[in-house]
Amino acid sequence: MILVIAEQRDGKLNRASWEPIIAAQQTGDPVKVVVLGQGIGPVAAELATAAVTEVITVEDATLASYTADACVHALVAVIAAEQPSLVFASHTYQARDFATKLAARLDRAIVTDAVASKPHGSGLAFARPMFQAKLYADVVLQGPEPHFVSYQVGSFRVDALQKGTAPAPVRAMAVDMSGLAIRQKPEAPFREAKQAVDLTQAERIVSVGRGIKTPENIDIARQLAEAMHAELSASRPICDAGWLPFERQVGSSGQTVAPKLYLALGISGAIQHVVGMKGARTIVAINKDADAPIFEIADYGIAGDLFEIAPAMIEALKG
Amino acid sequence: MATWEIWLFRLVFVAFVGWFLAQMATRYTLFMAAKDNLSLEDLPARVGRFVREVVFQSKVIAAKPLVGLGHLAVFWGFVAFGLYTMVEFLHGLGIVDLTEARLFHYYKLLLVPFALAVLVGITGLAIRRGILRPKALGDHVSKESILIAFFIMTLMLTFLWTLRGLPHGLERANWWVHMVVLLTFMGLIPNSKHLHLVLSPLTVFLKSPVLANLPNLDFEKEEVGLEAVKDLPRKQVLDAFTCVECGRCQENCPAFGTGKPLNPKRVILQNEQALLGGKADQKLVELYDEGILWQCTTCGACENQCPVGIEHLPVIIGARRGLVSNGEAADYLGPVYNNLERRGNIWGLLYDQREKFVKSAGLEVFDAAKHEYLVWLGCAGAFEADFQKSLRALFDILRSKGVTFGVLAKERCTGDIAKRSGNEYMFQELATQNIEEFKNAKATKIITSCPHCLKTIGLDYQAFGFHADVVHSSVLVARLLADTPAQSAGETVTFHDPCYLGRYATHDEEPRALLARVGATVIEPVRNRQNPFCCGAGGGLLFEEHEPGKRISQERFEQLQATGAGKIVMACPFCSIMLKGAQASANAPVEMVDLMTYVDGKLKARSPGSPGARADVM
Numbered sequence: 001m002i003l004v005i006a007e008q009r010d011g012k013l014n015r016a017s018w019e020p021i022i023a024a025q026q027t028g029d030p031v032k033v034v035v036l037g038q039g040i041g042p043v044a045a046e047l048a049t050a051a052v053t054e055v056i057t058v059e060d061a062t063l064a065s066y067t068a069d070a071c072v073h074a075l076v077a078v079i080a081a082e083q084p085s086l087v088f089a090s091h092t093y094q095a096r097d098f099a100t101k102l103a104a105r106l107d108r109a110i111v112t113d114a115v116a117s118k119p120h121g122s123g124l125a126f127a128r129p130m131f132q133a134k135l136y137a138d139v140v141l142q143g144p145e146p147h148f149v150s151y152q153v154g155s156f157r158v159d160a161l162q163k164g165t166a167p168a169p170v171r172a173m174a175v176d177m178s179g180l181a182i183r184q185k186p187e188a189p190f191r192e193a194k195q196a197v198d199l200t201q202a203e204r205i206v207s208v209g210r211g212i213k214t215p216e217n218i219d220i221a222r223q224l225a226e227a228m229h230a231e232l233s234a235s236r237p238i239c240d241a242g243w244l245p246f247e248r249q250v251g252s253s254g255q256t257v258a259p260k261l262y263l264a265l266g267i268s269g270a271i272q273h274v275v276g277m278k279g280a281r282t283i284v285a286i287n288k289d290a291d292a293p294i295f296e297i298a299d300y301g302i303a304g305d306l307f308e309i310a311p312a313m314i315e316a317l318k319g
Numbered sequence: 320m321a322t323w324e325i326w327l328f329r330l331v332f333v334a335f336v337g338w339f340l341a342q343m344a345t346r347y348t349l350f351m352a353a354k355d356n357l358s359l360e361d362l363p364a365r366v367g368r369f370v371r372e373v374v375f376q377s378k379v380i381a382a383k384p385l386v387g388l389g390h391l392a393v394f395w396g397f398v399a400f401g402l403y404t405m406v407e408f409l410h411g412l413g414i415v416d417l418t419e420a421r422l423f424h425y426y427k428l429l430l431v432p433f434a435l436a437v438l439v440g441i442t443g444l445a446i447r448r449g450i451l452r453p454k455a456l457g458d459h460v461s462k463e464s465i466l467i468a469f470f471i472m473t474l475m476l477t478f479l480w481t482l483r484g485l486p487h488g489l490e491r492a493n494w495w496v497h498m499v500v501l502l503t504f505m506g507l508i509p510n511s512k513h514l515h516l517v518l519s520p521l522t523v524f525l526k527s528p529v530l531a532n533l534p535n536l537d538f539e540k541e542e543v544g545l546e547a548v549k550d551l552p553r554k555q556v557l558d559a560f561t562c563v564e565c566g567r568c569q570e571n572c573p574a575f576g577t578g579k580p581l582n583p584k585r586v587i588l589q590n591e592q593a594l595l596g597g598k599a600d601q602k603l604v605e606l607y608d609e610g611i612l613w614q615c616t617t618c619g620a621c622e623n624q625c626p627v628g629i630e631h632l633p634v635i636i637g638a639r640r641g642l643v644s645n646g647e648a649a650d651y652l653g654p655v656y657n658n659l660e661r662r663g664n665i666w667g668l669l670y671d672q673r674e675k676f677v678k679s680a681g682l683e684v685f686d687a688a689k690h691e692y693l694v695w696l697g698c699a700g701a702f703e704a705d706f707q708k709s710l711r712a713l714f715d716i717l718r719s720k721g722v723t724f725g726v727l728a729k730e731r732c733t734g735d736i737a738k739r740s741g742n743e744y745m746f747q748e749l750a751t752q753n754i755e756e757f758k759n760a761k762a763t764k765i766i767t768s769c770p771h772c773l774k775t776i777g778l779d780y781q782a783f784g785f786h787a788d789v790v791h792s793s794v795l796v797a798r799l800l801a802d803t804p805a806q807s808a809g810e811t812v813t814f815h816d817p818c819y820l821g822r823y824a825t826h827d828e829e830p831r832a833l834l835a836r837v838g839a840t841v842i843e844p845v846r847n848r849q850n851p852f853c854c855g856a857g858g859g860l861l862f863e864e865h866e867p868g869k870r871i872s873q874e875r876f877e878q879l880q881a882t883g884a885g886k887i888v889m890a891c892p893f894c895s896i897m898l899k900g901a902q903a904s905a906n907a908p909v910e911m912v913d914l915m916t917y918v919d920g921k922l923k924a925r926s927p928g929s930p931g932a933r934a935d936v937m
Contacts, residue, residue, distance in 0.1 A: 210903045237903035240873075246865065252666070253651065253864045271703040272861070272896055275666045293704035 001053070002027065003084035003146070005075065006035040007094055008043045009066070009189070019156040020088035020149075021050050023117065026160075027124065029086070032056060034078050036071060038064040044170045051162040055170045056082070060177045065186035070177065071098045072105055077175040079106065084146045086124075091150040103148045109141040110148035115155040154203075154260070197231070197247040204230035204261045207250055207277070208238055211266015211287060211306055215243040220310050221265055227317035233257070235273045251276035266306050269294025286310070324491070325413035328498070332412060335502035342509035346560050349594050356534075356552035357525055364528035373520050378626035382567065382850075386447060392440030393471065397516070399433040402426065403478070404501065411498060427482065434475045441471045455566025463511050470504045473497075515563040515627050522561045523628035525554055530619045530823050531632035535782045536640065536743040544640025544741060548606065549599035551590060551634070558629040559590035568621030568631060573853040573875075574614045578868025581614040583621035583631045590634065603638040604647070612638050613649040616871065617739045617858035618818040620850060636858075639741025651862045652740055659745055663731035664698045665862075670729070673701035677726060680711055685725030687761035692717075692724040695767040695776065698732050699892030705899075705913075706892040709768055712919030713792050717766075719922075720799045724766065727756050733775035740859035750775075754785045768792040768915060770819035770891045771857070777824075791820060793890050793914055797829040797836075800918075806838030806925060812917075813842050813884040815875070815898065816851035817891035825849055830890055830914055837921035842882040852878060856893035876901035880909055890914040 002024040006017040013035075024031040031052040035043055038059050048055045056078060062070045075098070079087065087102075089095045091113045103110035114126040118138070125138040126149055141147040199205060206225040212218060218238075225232040232248060239249040250257055252272040262280035267273060269285070269292055277283070278297060285298035286306045295301045302309055320328075359365065371377040376394060380387030406423060410416045417423055445468035447453065449460055477497035485493060508514055536542040545551060551559070568583040569575050575582045586607055593606050604612060612635060621631040642648060648656070658667030673696065685693045694713075699706040717724055734749035736742075753776075757765075765787050767773050777789035814830060821827040827848035834841055846852035855871030876898050879887045887909060889895045899911050 210906070213906075236900055240870065240900070240904035241906075249864075252654075252862050256654065270705065270896065270899070271666060271699075272900075275668065278668070296704060 001030045001032060001082065001084045002086045002088055003079065003082055004031060004033045004052075005087065005089040005095075005099075006033050006043070006047055007090065007092060008035055008037050008040055011037070011039055011043060013043045013046050014090070014092065015158065016090040016092055016153045017047075018050070018158050018161050019153065020090050020151050021047075021052065022156040022158075022160050022162075023149075023151055024086075024088050025051060025162050027086075027117065032082060032084070034058065034075070036063045036074050041170075045167065048168040048170050049163055050168065051164040052168045054168050057170060057172050058175050059172060060175065062177045062180065062182060066094055067182050067184040067186055068098050068101055069182040069184060070180060072102050073177065073180050074175045075102055076105060078173060079146060081173065087146050087148045089148075089150045091152050095150045099148055099150050106146075108146060108148060109143050110150070111139045111141060112150045113152050114139070114149050115152050117149075154258075197245075199231055199233050199248065199250065199255045199257045199259075202231035202257065202259050204228055204263075205233050205250075205257060205259045205277075205280070206230045206263045206265060207233040207235065207267060208244070208265045209235040209267030209273070210237050211268075212238070212243075213266075215241075217307070218243055220307070220314075223314050224263070224265075224310050224317075227314050228261075228263070230261070230263070231259075235267050235270070264294055264298070265310060267294055268292045269297065320411070320413070320416075322413075325411070328411040329413070331499065331502065332408075335506050338506045339509060342506075345595070346509065350553055350556050350560075352549075353556045354550070354552040356554050358527070359525075361528045365524050365526075368526065368528070369520070369524050372523050372626065372628070376626070378567075378624065382624070386444065389440035389443040392436040393444070396433045396437030396440070396475075399430055400474075400478075403430060407494075407498065411494075427478075430478070431482070434478055438472060438475050441468050441475075444468065453566075455570045457564065457566070461512075461564075463507065467504065467507065467511070467513060470500050473500050474504075512562065512564045515561050518557060518561040519563070519627035521628075522554075522557055525557065526628035526630055529778060530623060531617060531636065532630065533633055533636055533738070535747060538744065538747075543644035544642075544743065545603055545634070545637035546641035546645070547599065547603060548590070548593045548601050550603075550637075550641070551594070554630065555590065555634055555637075556594060558634075559587055559594055561627050562587045562591065562629060563627050564588070565626065567624040567626065568629070571620035571624045571850065573616060573618060573620065573855065573871045574611075574868075576852075577866070577871050577874050579611075579614045580608045580867065581611040582608075583635075586611070586631065586634060587629055604642060607638075610867070612642065613863070614860075614867070615858055616818070616853045616855060616860050618851075618853035619822050620818075620853070623822055623850065636739060636741055640743050641741075643741040643743070648740065648742065649859075649863070651864050652742075652859055655736060655740075655859065655862050656742060656745060659732055659734075659737060659749065663749070664701065665732055665736055666698060666702055668702050670701070673730070676701065676707055680707075680714060682714070683725045684728045685760050685762060687763075690723045690725040692722060692764045692766050693757070693760065693762035694724045694726050695733075695765055695769075695772055696726060696730060697767060697769040697772045697892070699769060699896075701730065703892060703896075705895065706768070709892075709913035709915045712913075712915040713766075713768060713796070715919050716796055716799065716915070716922065722799065727760060727762075729756060733772045734779075735771040735775045736859045736861075738775065738779060739857065746779075750780055750783055754780055754783055757785065757787065763787050765789045766792055766795055768890075768892070770817040770824065771893065774819045774823050791824065791826060791829075791890075793820070793830045793833060794826050796915070796918065797833045800833065800836050803836060803922075805836050806921065808840050809838035809921075810886065811840045811842055811884050812886040812888050813844050813879050813882040814847075814888045814914075815844065815854070815879055815890075815894055816847055816849075817889070817894050818851055818853050818857060820890055821847075821849050821851045830888075833914065833918055834888065837918050839888075839917075839921075842884045844879050844882050846878065854891075854894040854897040856897045861893055861896065870901065870904075872897040872901040873904065876905060876907070880905075880907055884909075886910045886912060886917075888912055888914050888917055 004020045004024050007014040032054050033047050033052050034056040036058045044055045044057045058074045089099050111126045114128050116127040117124045120140050125140045127136045128139050130137050206221055208221040233250045234244045234248050236251055238244050239246045252275045256276045258279035260281045262277050262283045264285045283298045284300045285294040286302045286309050290303035376391045379390050406417045410418050449465050477493050480493050566584055572583050589606050615635045655665055700710050731749050734746035737746040773791045816827055852875050854875050
């Protein structure tokens with residue numbers, strides 16, 4: 001059985017938590033999900049829509065705000081009761097904090113930041129990027145179970161989630177949290193991205209550059225973005241000119257993004273823009289100038305008129 | 320003089336001198352309490368500067384000739400009157416009376432033209448300050464300055480009056496007015512901007528011959544930069560007391576000029592107030608207006624224009640060091656430092672891109688036995704497609720002139736941004752690693768196309784004992800093409816002097832010589848040559864997110880556009896990024912081109928069959 005640790009904050013599920021559930025579902029093993037907190041009934045109900053054996057909740061005042069000590073204490077109890085062979089989590093900032101601590105507490109093996117798994121003997125090997133993802137190592141965990149795995153955010157498509165025909169049962173587990181000395185003091189959470197628009201979380205981005213020519217033409221890009229269910233962003237000159245708000249600027253002096261798909265419309269690919277989007281998994285560039293540096297880094301390029309291509313794409317996506 | 324008169328004068332004299340000395344003592348104590356950073360290194364340069372800037376007032380006159388000449392007249396008047404004043408004091412104090420000597424009489428006659436010049440000069444300056452009121456002098460008229468001007472006029476008039484035989488009573492009254500005004504003037508000096516009379520010859524002499532002098536921090540001695548007022552070292556304390564509030568720094572500051580809160584004059588005056596106010600423990604970042612420390616592009620205009628030898632950059636960058644040491648760097652620098660630490664370049668890119676460029680440009684790894692020059696590519700040369708065109712052009716010119724060159728197998732950022740933004744630790748890390756590579760390669764002659772690399776490798780690395788002959792491509796190519804016949808005048812262009820080339824390295828002539836040689840006529844923009852207006856990128860501001868006020872790059876682009884030239888020639892990768900961005904934002908139909916690309920293009924157009932001539936492959 002695989003136990004997946006889901007994350008929530010203020011009663012809102014972290015959508016990255018779906019990914020380790022998908023990873024667990026794909027192994028074919030039974031999957032249980034555990035979520036910690038206080039007043040997390042709705043979160044548990046949301047998790048129960050997935051095709052899993054059951055959702056376990058641990059509610060306590062000490063778990064209301066995340067602390068590594070309380071989280072590990074509760075999870076140790078859950079793992080002792082459930083005896084899973086594998087424990088999955090998403091490699092979030094929280095998991096970086098508690099997952100290694102949990103593994104060390106139980107003296108079990110852990111692989112962090114995994115992106116995939118494949119069968120290896122009777123068990124699994126987990127792929128893990130090395131050297132800035134130039135290489136992938138297959139890691140086989142040794143020693144007694146359970147083994148711990150944290151998955152890189154974005155490793156699985158959320159639409160690959162298997163939903164259950166009926167909601168999975170939700171079970172509250174009582175864990176004695178009394179007498180626990182919590183050494184961390186949670187403060188009010190802050191968001192690292194101070195912008196109202198958080199492009200860093202976007203899966204798809206349509207970005208416009210100077211090739212768009214006039215502020216009115218931004219609308220073409222906006223329509224394309226809508227058709228693609230993508231966020232709209234821009235290079236510095238567009239934001240400097242006030243055609244789009246600064247929150248949507250990508251580049252060395254704007255946000256650094258890493259979507260799965262980055263469509264660059266009329267962007268020349270000046271270095272200060274490139275450094276903000278080079279982490280995109282797939283880069284598609286449309287530019288009139290076949291010599292534009294953007295084509296150096298683009299996976300797919302169209303040297304042509306964006307005013308012909310973009311409307312055709314919108315048409316195709318809508319149709 | 321009657322005995323009672325002598326005794327009365329002695330009393331007055333002691334009172335006024337006591338007043339003067341008491342005020343000076345406060346300042347002297349503050350000066351002595353500060354860390355000693357005074358240096359007399361490079362004495363010839365200091366003497367040269369003293370003669371130019373103190374004796375001939377070059378910095379006062381340069382940008383404002385009329386005002387400067389007025390000031391020169393007053394200054395020379397003061398000097399000329401020195402002996403006269405001394406003789407009168409000796410007389411008044413009853414020590415020795417030389418006033419009746421024939422020589423003294425001739426001397427007085429000689430002083431007449433000086434007195435007239437002072438009168439004209441001071442009247443002009445008073446009218447400017449009191450009536451014309453230029454912005455740089457602040458928004459209120461300094462009553463004290465007007466009073467001092469009135470004093471100086473009185474001194475001259477009372478002197479001139481002695482030349483006419485006056486009745487005894489009137490003559491004595493005139494003498495007393497002259498002496499008491501002089502003593503009052505002296506008493507007012509320490510607590511006013513007129514202290515520059517006493518201190519500026521010193522500050523000018525003590526000013527570093529190098530712009531933005533920031534000796535390496537010694538981590539062994541736990542130096543962390545400037546955190547509080549008490550950390551300001553002696554030269555900076557002296558600077559604070561010397562400021563004459565003329566506002567040349569403020570007028571030339573690109574940040575202030577585009578509506579940002581940073582005002583270099585205010586920084587110096589805030590140092591003075593804090594020092595005199597006994598706020599030794601006040602943190603500099605709290606003393607200054609919010610955010611100003613991160614608005615400086617380190618262009619050096621303030622320091623370079625200051626007529627009284629004040630060094631602003633050691634304060635601004637010194638305070639940045641203090642902040643960075645405490646983990647309080649500006650937000651936008653975080654990712655840059657991360658990139659430098661993890662990848663060794665400001666972009667955070669992998670060096671395989673540099674290798675690709677090195678291969679495609681047919682470059683060899685530097686071998687001292689085979690190559691004369693080492694070409695330093697830099698962060699821009701290694702990664703920026705646009706600047707790589709410029710480097711390819713340089714390579715073609717070098718090859719066509721038979722110059723042998725190679726590149727390092729591995730480069731890291733020189734540390735320019737780290738040094739200028741106050742991350743001294745990272746700068747020293749990068750510098751020592753690069754110097755190691757240079758030494759291993761036995762490179763002694765280095766070419767760079769980046770003015771920032773020029774300053775860092777050429778000057779800053781000297782602090783590590785690395786002395787190489789580092790040359791900017793424009794300077795070397797100007798030398799190489801010196802015997803090429805000049806092309807006849809063709810198109811008109813404008814040239815943007817990079818701060819780190821024109822101002823820091825004073826290479827403003829070579830790029831123009833190059834442009835002239837290939838037939839371009841340069842229309843000068845406002846702010847050119849050794850006092851250019853910054854593009855806005857320096858000091859790490861290339862990565863700044865939001866600029867308060869107008870973008871500096873926008874302002875500079877408009878200045879360049881206003882020349883009416885259809886082409887803007889640039890010679891620095893940072894300037895190119897900033898100004899091209901500004902052009903794109905303005906959507907202006909003007910061509911922007913790098914100097915090397917431009918020159919090479921012109922040379923090839925002249926002799927299309929030459930070996931270097933080929934289409935640029937990207």
